[in-house]
Amino acid sequence: MSEHVxxxxxxxxxxxxxxxxxxVLVDFWAEWCAPCRIIAPxxxxxxxxxxxxxxxxxxxVDYNPSVAAAYGIKGIPTLILFRDGKEAERIVGAVGxxxxxxxxxxxxxxxxxxxxx
Numbered sequence: 001m002s003e004h005v006x007x008x009x010x011x012x013x014x015x016x017x018x019x020x021x022x023x024v025l026v027d028f029w030a031e032w033c034a035p036c037r038i039i040a041p042x043x044x045x046x047x048x049x050x051x052x053x054x055x056x057x058x059x060x061v062d063y064n065p066s067v068a069a070a071y072g073i074k075g076i077p078t079l080i081l082f083r084d085g086k087e088a089e090r091i092v093g094a095v096g097x098x099x100x101x102x103x104x105x106x107x108x109x110x111x112x113x114x115x116x117x
Contacts, residue, residue: 004047008057010066016057018085023107024055025100028071028078030062035094036077042097043079046104053108054081083107 008016008026017024027043029036047056061068061076071080071087080090081103089103 002044002047004051004056005044006055006057008059008064008067010064013059013064013067016055017082020055020082020085022053022055023081023083023088023104024057025050025104026080026082027056027058028061028068028073028080029058029076030060032062033076039077039094042095042100045097046100049101050104050108054104079103081107 005027006016017026025043025046027036027039029040043056043058046054050056059067061073075092077094078090078092079095079100081088088107091099091103
C-alpha cells in the first residue's frame with residue numbers, strides 16, 4: 001500500500017469505512033487477481049487526486065472474508081463507493097480512470113452542492 005491508500009480489514013472496516021466522515025472508495029481485491037493488479041495504479045492515482053475529499057481503501061478478500069461476504073462480492077476487482085456509511089455505487093471489473101472519476105465526482109459533487117444549498 002502507499003501513503004494515499006489505506007488497507008482495511010474485517011476488524012477495521014466499520015471504523016475506517018462505515019464511520020468515515022468523507023466518501024470512501026473501497027477496492028475489493030486479491031493478490032492472485034491479474035485485473036486487480038492492472039487497476040492498482042489507477043486506484044492509487046484516484047487516491048492522490050481526491051486526497052482530502054475521498055478516502056481510498058483496499059480490502060483483500062482472501063484475508064477478510066466477512067466484509068466481502070456481507071457486501072456480496074462475487075467477482076474481483078469490485079470497487080464500491082461508500083457514502084454516509086452506506087453503499088452508494090459499485091463497479092465490477094477492471095475499469096479505467098474515467099469511469100471511476102465519474103463515479104467519484106457524482107458523489108463528491110453532490111455533497112458539495114448540498115453544503116452550498
